[in-house]
Amino acid sequence: MQSSALRRLLVIDPCSDLQPLLSELSRSGWKVHECPLSRALEYPADVGIIQLGDCLDTVRELLARNPAQWIALLPDHLHLNEAMGKFIGEWFFDYHTLPLDLHRLKTILGHASGMARLRHGDPHQAPQGDLVGDSRAMREQRRLIAKLASTNSPVLIRGESGTGKELVAQALHRQSRRAGQPFIAINCGAIPEQLIQSELFGHEKGAFTGASQRKTGRIEAADGGTLFLDEIGDLPLELQANLLRFLQEGQIQRIGCNTPIAVDVRVLAATHVDLEQAVVARRFREDLYYRLNVLQIRTAPLRERLEDIPLLVRHFAQLYASEVGRRPREPSPAALQAMQEYAWPGNIRELANRVRRGMVLAEGRFIEPEDLGLLASCQESGECNLVDYKLQAERRALNEAIQYTSTFTQAAKALGVSRPTFYRLLNKHGMRTRHKSPPL
Structure with missing residues (x-):
């Protein structure tokens, strides 16, 4: 069962039509907070709902400082022009055009909750202060x-x-x-x-x-x-x-x-x-x-705690989101592997600077090796050591388990690992899937 700590929903200025869905979510284990935009940063959340209007700069500031998976509600009179489309594509997990279709919105929330779980990992392993890492x-x-x-x-x-x-x-x-x-x-x-x-x-x-x-x-x-x-x-x-x-x-x-x-x-x-x-x-x-x-x-130097790199990248991506004016990006599998293979002579300070650069240069949803100024993986160069082959085999096993099962629980069972271990492996390899989300 998914931990309630990762089923926190924040709803900004909710309309009355949302109340039936919010009540249902509360009964099924979600922790639901409702508040005005001015108090949004007081409530940590994994999924958020906000109705868009004209004050996009204020909304952007909130999204940059709150790492939830955000869903935009669009009034039917709001013109979805190119600028608005880019804004939604940059900052939101998904959007829903009013009037409300509660069944469809519930499905979107399920997918957003699954993505939040993948991005955040095990809540019991949260870093203390800025000492990020679980190595x-x-x-x-x-x-x-x-x-x-x-x-x-x-x-x-x-x-x-x-x-x-x-x-x-x-x-x-x-x-x-x-x-x-x-x-x-x-x-x-x-x-x-x-x-x-x-x-x-x-x-x-x-x-x-x-x-x-x-x-x-x-x-x-x-x-x-x-x-x-x-x-x-x-x-x-x-x-x-x-x-x-x-x-x-x-x-x-x-x-x-x-x-x-x-x-x-x-x-x-x-x-x-x-x-x-x-x-x-x-x-x-x-x-x-x-x-x-x-x-x-x-x-410890970064080369002695390479398993902390995914957590560190997410930390710095969130940290620099406001500065670069973009939603925090995740590293692609190729970028994650390139970082695992790099020697990091400048340690965490160098990693922070490369993530900062990657946040600016990334053109898609992910940060790629070239955005970080790193070479691509050894697969392209044809020079792989034993550790590289083990990582590739691990990634291939994860892909096959996801492809041939219908839930994360079944995939973890097929690999003979627990669900928390399965999620940590997904995070380790920077893998994102459209696997079936857990039930609401």
């Missing part, structure tokens, strides 16, 4: 964050560039007792050496040429909360001594001031460099290293 590496990372968040000890976050080290720091802060206090981040490698001491510790008016007024430093601004020092390995040696003194004493001095200021912060630091090697090379203070490396979290 073993991500599950272990979330468990470790939950353990370390409640302490006040420093945490060193290690990992390659683009693996989400700042997201881990934000999650540690969000789950800590300091969550209601400031989270202040500073990239130690992005600030000129002559300015970084002022940025960290602040300065008094007249402390140096150009200091026209008092400046509160980042450490002081984080008082009571969390200070995140990104790329700590790039901090100049002379500033490392000042930072060490603060960690030992819990006090700072603004430049040009001799009065110490007590500051209570939790320090999180991140680096992509080998700090142990930097200590040996005398580029990083050993005593500061041990002060920062009390607890440690490693962020």
Whole structure:
């Protein structure tokens, strides 16, 4: 039976003719919300119904921010011109012309619900915050964050560039007792050496040429909360001594001031460099290293969590939908395979940028490999390794099960897997079908 968590219907400004259908859906297990357009973002939904009028820009903003499968109701007097047709084709799963045919609309809702289930996957595997993914590496990372968040000890976050080290720091802060206090981040490698001491510790008016007024430093601004020092390995040696003194004493001095200021912060630091090697090379203070490396979290590179790519692509497609003014696209099977075969030297940051590009360039309903700037699958090049052949066999088995059965339950049974596993396999391979939808 389909989970009720994936049978949520949002109806915007419903007309009275819809009430019989909405009552029937409620009795059959749907969770139905009715609200005006102004409150539409308050209700998460998997399927939505909205009647179109003249305010298309307002509707577009809603659709870009709510990832439901939307169905448009078109008044019979509304002229379906080329612009309106493109708008519906871009943003809606289907449309229905008034007056209502409740049987036909019910069928459309069934198909939309099935598509929502495929796109969203298992609701019990929803990502926490922006830490998207259900790979073993991500599950272990979330468990470790939950353990370390409640302490006040420093945490060193290690990992390659683009693996989400700042997201881990934000999650540690969000789950800590300091969550209601400031989270202040500073990239130690992005600030000129002559300015970084002022940025960290602040300065008094007249402390140096150009200091026209008092400046509160980042450490002081984080008082009571969390200070995140990104790329700590790039901090100049002379500033490392000042930072060490603060960690030992819990006090700072603004430049040009001799009065110490007590500051209570939790320090999180991140680096992509080998700090142990930097200590040996005398580029990083050993005593500061041990002060920062009390607890440690490693962020996995994307090549070690390729199974998270479908979830990440959907996350970024939704994130950039408003920016590019288009409905979030799904990757085609060829695009998904190309992403699985790519090395991802830029990790998640590179994936986000490629999805952003794909959202702009995609011409059809799916993002293709060329939209992402990636080569097509190994099938076209004729160079497949064992993993590639296993993926192709898996995809072929799914296609045959879908073709020769009439329901998802039968297809899963034919393959000897559970329905949730069957849906995850469909998501893994980016497969979309017109298989019979589950009954309402």
